[in-house]
Amino acid sequence: MTRHAVTLILFLAACGGPDDTTLDQHSGTPLKPAVTAPTRQPVSGDWRVRVAADVADLQATDPDLFAQLTSVSAQRSRAGILRFSSTPSADPRATSVFLDRLVRGGGSVAERAALGEVLGRTTGTYADALVDLFASEREASVRSAYVHSAKRATSEHAVTVIQRGLGDSSTEVQAEAARVAAGHPSGARLATELRAALASSAPEVRSEAARSLGILGVETARGELLARLDDGAADVRLEALRALDRITPGSVDATRLALLSRDSDERISRLAVKLADTAVR
Numbered sequence: 001m002t003r004h005a006v007t008l009i010l011f012l013a014a015c016g017g018p019d020d021t022t023l024d025q026h027s028g029t030p031l032k033p034a035v036t037a038p039t040r041q042p043v044s045g046d047w048r049v050r051v052a053a054d055v056a057d058l059q060a061t062d063p064d065l066f067a068q069l070t071s072v073s074a075q076r077s078r079a080g081i082l083r084f085s086s087t088p089s090a091d092p093r094a095t096s097v098f099l100d101r102l103v104r105g106g107g108s109v110a111e112r113a114a115l116g117e118v119l120g121r122t123t124g125t126y127a128d129a130l131v132d133l134f135a136s137e138r139e140a141s142v143r144s145a146y147v148h149s150a151k152r153a154t155s156e157h158a159v160t161v162i163q164r165g166l167g168d169s170s171t172e173v174q175a176e177a178a179r180v181a182a183g184h185p186s187g188a189r190l191a192t193e194l195r196a197a198l199a200s201s202a203p204e205v206r207s208e209a210a211r212s213l214g215i216l217g218v219e220t221a222r223g224e225l226l227a228r229l230d231d232g233a234a235d236v237r238l239e240a241l242r243a244l245d246r247i248t249p250g251s252v253d254a255t256r257l258a259l260l261s262r263d264s265d266e267r268i269s270r271l272a273v274k275l276a277d278t279a280v281r
Contacts, residue, residue, distance in 0.1 A: 047129040051103070054096035054124070065089060069097040074114035082110040084118040095124025102133060109139045116145030120152040127153035130161045140170035147173060151180040159186050166193040171202035178208035182215040191218045198224045203233035210236060214243025222247060229256060234265035241271055250278035 059066045069089060074082040088094060101107075102115050116133075119126045127150060134146045147165040150158040162184060165177025178197050181187040195218070197209035210228055213221040221243075228240035229252075241260065244252050252275060260272035 047099075047125075047132070048103075050125065051096040051099050051129070054093040055100050058091070058093040058097065062091075065091065065094075066097065069094050070101065074111060074118075082108075082114045084114055084121075087118065087121040090123055092122070092124035095119060095122040095126050098122065099126060099129050109141060112137075112139070113142045113145040116142055117148055119146075120149030125155075127155045127157035127161065131157050131164075134161055134164060140168075140172050143168060143170065144173045144176045147176045147180055151184055154185055158184070159189060162187075163190060163193055166190065166197055171200070171205050174200065174202070175204045175208045178205060178212050182212035187212065188216045188218065191216065191220065194218070195221050195224055198228060203231075203236055206231065207233065207235040207239045210239035210243050214239070214246040217247055219247055222251070226252075226256075229260065234263075234268065237263065238265065238268050238271070241268060241275075245275055250275075 055066075058069075072084070072088050074084050077083050077085075098115050098119055102112060107115075119130070130146045130150055130153075134143055137143045137146065143165070147161055150161040150165075162177050162180055165173050166181070168174055168177070174197060178194060181190045181194060184190075191213070194209045194213050194216075197205050198213075198221070200206050200209070206228065210225060213225065225240045225244050225247075228236050229244075231237050231240065237260070241252065254276060257272045257276045261269050261276065263269045263272065
């Protein structure tokens with residue numbers, strides 16, 4: 001009997017008791033967590049656990065900041081878009097508060113998009129949550145905001161979000177994903193999807209894909225980019241020409257540049273004339 005009691009005491013000591021919460025002696029309800037430091041869960045774990053822990057911790061340790069973050073509203077920009085004008089707090093737990101607001105739902109589509117966009121300007125972890133939020137979001141503008149925020153995250157989850165954005169049903173989301181890929185540290189890993197995007201029916205997707213392929217220096221895309229020099233959309237022709245010059249300067253032959261120098265779009269004709277001196281003859 002004694003041996004069993006000692007074993008139980010050691011087990012409880014190792015676990016920190018039934019939980020780490022102080023209870024009201026009369027009602028038995030939690031008062032506040034005994035540990036006041038922010039709870040940091042591994043990215044590989046369930047992001048909902050991390051978010052719940054962060055929100056509860058912030059509410060207990062800094063109720064004023066918690067109240068501010070839960071009530072702050074996005075403001076209409078000069079362009080008429082709802083945005084948080086500045087990052088409300090540098091506290092990494094602010095990220096979890098905004099994620100919690102997204103999960104709880106409510107608000108207009110524009111407000112949800114603003115919450116998705118501000119995540120990229122916070123200091124906590126959010127890319128793992130974006131994978132799930134993106135998959136369940138019906139509104140293209142909100143999915144686009146998630147892709148936009150993925151640009152500032154370097155984890156594998158961020159690459160997944162951008163990749164799914166490139167394969168999205170909405171051309172708005174596809175274009176944003178192609179744009180974001182150019183500035184992401186792992187953007188080159190999305191070369192296959194970007195090359196496929198050059199065949200999109202939407203000119204804005206084709207032009208963004210061409211631009212990103214050039215910035216990322218994807219040599220395997222040269223064939224597709226050369227074909228886009230005859231694209232019906234001027235922006236696509238321009239970005240394809242710029243991309244080819246970035247990937248391999250002087251690689252566009254003189255004959256093709258001579259034709260482009262007479263392009264109806266002045267931006268293209270000027271660039272073609274500029275590149276003619278270094279063209280392959």
